[in-house]
Amino acid sequence: MHPVTSATIKDVARVAGCGIATASRVLNNSGPASAEMRERVQRAAHDLGFSFNAAGRALQSRKSMTIGCLVPSLANPVFAEAVQGVQSELLGSGYQLLISCSNYDDDADGTAITTLMENNVDGIIATMVAPDRSSALMQAKQRDIPVSLMFHDPIDGLVTAYVDNFVAAAEVARRFAAFGHKRVGFLALRFSTSDRSRNRYAGFHEQCRASGLAQPTLIEISEDEARHPERLAAILINYPDVTALFASNDFLAIAVQKATRHLGWQVPQDLSVVGFDGIEIGRLLETPLTTIETSPEAMGRQAARSLLNALQGLGLKQRPPLPFSFREGETLAAPNPKRTDDDRVAAQPSSVPPLKI
Amino acid sequence: MHPVTSATIKDVARVAGCGIATASRVLNNSGPASAEMRERVQRAAHDLGFSFNAAGRALQSRKSMTIGCLVPSLANPVFAEAVQGVQSELLGSGYQLLISCSNYDDDADGTAITTLMENNVDGIIATMVAPDRSSALMQAKQRDIPVSLMFHDPIDGLVTAYVDNFVAAAEVARRFAAFGHKRVGFLALRFSTSDRSRNRYAGFHEQCRASGLAQPTLIEISEDEARHPERLAAILINYPDVTALFASNDFLAIAVQKATRHLGWQVPQDLSVVGFDGIEIGRLLETPLTTIETSPEAMGRQAARSLLNALQGLGLKQRPPLPFSFREGETLAAPNPKRTDDDRVAAQPSSVPPLKI
DNA sequence: TATGTGAATGGAAACGTTTCCAATAGGGCT
DNA sequence: AGCCCTATTGGAAACGTTTCCATTCACATA
Numbered sequence: 001m002h003p004v005t006s007a008t009i010k011d012v013a014r015v016a017g018c019g020i021a022t023a024s025r026v027l028n029n030s031g032p033a034s035a036e037m038r039e040r041v042q043r044a045a046h047d048l049g050f051s052f053n054a055a056g057r058a059l060q061s062r063k064s065m066t067i068g069c070l071v072p073s074l075a076n077p078v079f080a081e082a083v084q085g086v087q088s089e090l091l092g093s094g095y096q097l098l099i100s101c102s103n104y105d106d107d108a109d110g111t112a113i114t115t116l117m118e119n120n121v122d123g124i125i126a127t128m129v130a131p132d133r134s135s136a137l138m139q140a141k142q143r144d145i146p147v148s149l150m151f152h153d154p155i156d157g158l159v160t161a162y163v164d165n166f167v168a169a170a171e172v173a174r175r176f177a178a179f180g181h182k183r184v185g186f187l188a189l190r191f192s193t194s195d196r197s198r199n200r201y202a203g204f205h206e207q208c209r210a211s212g213l214a215q216p217t218l219i220e221i222s223e224d225e226a227r228h229p230e231r232l233a234a235i236l237i238n239y240p241d242v243t244a245l246f247a248s249n250d251f252l253a254i255a256v257q258k259a260t261r262h263l264g265w266q267v268p269q270d271l272s273v274v275g276f277d278g279i280e281i282g283r284l285l286e287t288p289l290t291t292i293e294t295s296p297e298a299m300g301r302q303a304a305r306s307l308l309n310a311l312q313g314l315g316l317k318q319r320p321p322l323p324f325s326f327r328e329g330e331t332l333a334a335p336n337p338k339r340t341d342d343d344r345v346a347a348q349p350s351s352v353p354p355l356k357i
Numbered sequence: 358m359h360p361v362t363s364a365t366i367k368d369v370a371r372v373a374g375c376g377i378a379t380a381s382r383v384l385n386n387s388g389p390a391s392a393e394m395r396e397r398v399q400r401a402a403h404d405l406g407f408s409f410n411a412a413g414r415a416l417q418s419r420k421s422m423t424i425g426c427l428v429p430s431l432a433n434p435v436f437a438e439a440v441q442g443v444q445s446e447l448l449g450s451g452y453q454l455l456i457s458c459s460n461y462d463d464d465a466d467g468t469a470i471t472t473l474m475e476n477n478v479d480g481i482i483a484t485m486v487a488p489d490r491s492s493a494l495m496q497a498k499q500r501d502i503p504v505s506l507m508f509h510d511p512i513d514g515l516v517t518a519y520v521d522n523f524v525a526a527a528e529v530a531r532r533f534a535a536f537g538h539k540r541v542g543f544l545a546l547r548f549s550t551s552d553r554s555r556n557r558y559a560g561f562h563e564q565c566r567a568s569g570l571a572q573p574t575l576i577e578i579s580e581d582e583a584r585h586p587e588r589l590a591a592i593l594i595n596y597p598d599v600t601a602l603f604a605s606n607d608f609l610a611i612a613v614q615k616a617t618r619h620l621g622w623q624v625p626q627d628l629s630v631v632g633f634d635g636i637e638i639g640r641l642l643e644t645p646l647t648t649i650e651t652s653p654e655a656m657g658r659q660a661a662r663s664l665l666n667a668l669q670g671l672g673l674k675q676r677p678p679l680p681f682s683f684r685e686g687e688t689l690a691a692p693n694p695k696r697t698d699d700d701r702v703a704a705q706p707s708s709v710p711p712l713k714i
Numbered sequence: 715t716a717t718g719t720g721a722a723t724g725g726a727a728a729c730g731t732t733t734c735c736a737a738t739a740g741g742g743c744t
Numbered sequence: 745a746g747c748c749c750t751a752t753t754g755g756a757a758a759c760g761t762t763t764c765c766a767t768t769c770a771c772a773t774a
Contacts, residue, residue: 005500100453
């Protein structure tokens with residue numbers, strides 16, 4: 001029925017017996033046309049199975065109707081969900097989504113942004129290692145390509161959809177303090193390449209201070225260590241006096257739970273663990289994960305919405321941070337005085353007197 | 358430094374003092390040019406910060422250097438990982454990835470494919486509700502746009518990257534039989550819209566027969582039921598004689614574990630559970646999930662590779678199914694004779710005599 | 715010297731669209 | 745009848761490329 005090679009607007013004009021300009025006007029509803037002409041053009045377009053050629057359009061109108069999206073990785077469900085959010089917000093807007101992944105690599109970030117720009121994307125949504133010092137991103141701004149970030153805390157001149165990592169992390173410290181923990185730790189992956197992780201630590205650190213806790217121990221591990229519970233266990237055993245651990249994401253928190261089993265520790269009796277993100281699976285664990293619950297999907301949606309507004313000429317506006325909530329699981333409890341005593345005394349002299357409860 | 362609006366090849370030619378054709382030849386390495394001319398053009402291009410305009414290229418060459426990818430959802434990590442695989446395989450090939458999600462909707466599948474074609478994608482990678490009867494996909498084939506599927510078992514005329522769901526599921530039945538299970542069940546989500554799920558059931562069913570098990574009970578649940586353990590528990594309680602459950606994916610299997618806790622059952626003592634997919638988190642559970650381990654990432658890679666080959670004119674060839682492995686977790690064990698006896702006798706008369714072990 | 719060869723080069727068409735602008739026609743006015 | 749105004753309409757340029765083809769030129773050959 002339909003031809004192998006699709007019809008062009010020229011074909012439509014020919015069949016409708018009119019000029020190309022007229023056909024274009026009718027098909028785009030972008031100018032005057034008599035009712036009869038409308039009818040003829042519509043009919044011809046339908047009969048020919050006409051559809052616009054995006055390349056021709058893009059070339060002429062200097063709009064590709066395409067939005068570029070750069071995330072570190074789709075293997076991380078947090079980012080995958082965010083992209084899903086972007087995608088669903090874009091649905092019906094006429095914009096298509098061009099995807100790129102950096103694998104947490106700073107250089108890859110730059111080339112990806114450049115590639116997106118070469119593809120004439122009309123806007124960019126990104127989560128990067130260091131958006132603040134990305135020259136490629138600067139160039140995008142210079143060319144008036146609107147940019148909307150996800151997950152990043154606000155950075156000068158860049159709009160972002162985010163949760164307030166500092167405040168959220170502070171909440172965790174507050175909870176730790178409320179349960180009577182004295183020595184707590186922060187477990188991080190990719191600390192150097194994630195401003196989120198750093199901001200969480202900052203908020204956590206600050207509130208520990210404010211709540212009278214000892215300065216939290218920063219434990220940074222490699223991806224490999226995160227994946228092998230026995231290796232993670234070998235690390236955790238070096239911090240026997242830490243009674244509560246704040247993991248910079250839920251995966252890490254779950255890995256910690258696994259690792260503690262190698263050590264014969266119980267969560268939360270011997271070690272409290274709190275995660276960040278609020279991934280669904282955390283609820284289904286035998287010991288449901290206590291965590292900061294966020295909605296990556298909502299971040300994606302907000303970033304997309306901001307961008308769409310900007311593309312409609314409404315300006316690019318920073319919105320307030322998205323809400324988070326403290327999800328009460330079962331991995332946070334008061335410290336076990338016994339273990340704390342024994343281990344701490346055995347392991348090292350401490351400035352904090354042993355708890356007597 | 359760089360101009361707000363980027364330089365065109367015309368500018369390069371002007372600065373280099375040559376014709377557009379020559380500049381194009383040099384920049385593309387697509388024709389003769391003297392060493393001196395090469396130098397001049399390269400230099401001009403560099404000085405101007407020139408980069409090709411994808412739209413102009415696409416229009417002229419009728420190649421968009423873009424590949425369309427359609428998956429049901431990125432919120433499902435299995436698909437997200439597959440897309441990640443596609444993405445990484447495409448990296449460096451010069452092709453960009455245009456993404457679309459259908460949310461498991463048949464109609465959305467069709468319009469998504471059509472939209473991708475309107476965007477002149479050079480190839481399509483897809484996982485759909487029903488690729489075999491998608492007229493949009495037919496059209497793509499007619500227009501000689503290569504199509505490569507993911508996850509689907511082979512369908513006439515369509516190349517796919519997959520694991521043999523039938524064989525893999527049969528392996529589960531074999532294991533169930535080896536442990537002495539007699540009455541087993543298959544738990545499915547979206548059975549009607551997933552050929553994968555159906556093929557798994559078919560293989561499971563067939564091997565149950567071959568191994569002398571009773572015909573497996575098919576339990577189909579809604580997404581909502583999957584998400585609420587208590588609701589899932591209410592369903593499971595209706596099948597007291599089932600001692601082993603094969604869940605059509607890992608999430609479901611984990612949800613079942615959660616649900617059994619509501620019922621006071623122990624996994625695997627009171628109920629064995631086996632999943633499908635082999636998601637990472639399954640290993641980290643307190644009771645590690647027994648499952649069929651697959652690599653969605655590898656599927657994505659293979660699908661992308663096949664497509665790239667086709668785009669290089671090497672033809673689109675069906676490759677053998679990707680390997681899977683049976684991951685021994687701790688959620689599969691011999692049935693508990695006590696519970697089995699009591700429940701079965703109490704619940705209903707059975708053609709299978711009570712076990713005496 | 716005339717001729718043929720090959721390499722290097724540039725002009726111009728074409729890809730499919732939008733849009734500026736001019737042309738046409740119909741209708742109401744003086 | 746002559747004229748202006750408005751609503752339709754179509755021609756053609758432009759967007760940035762690639763590529764066909766013709767031109768030019770240097771050089772070797774007869």
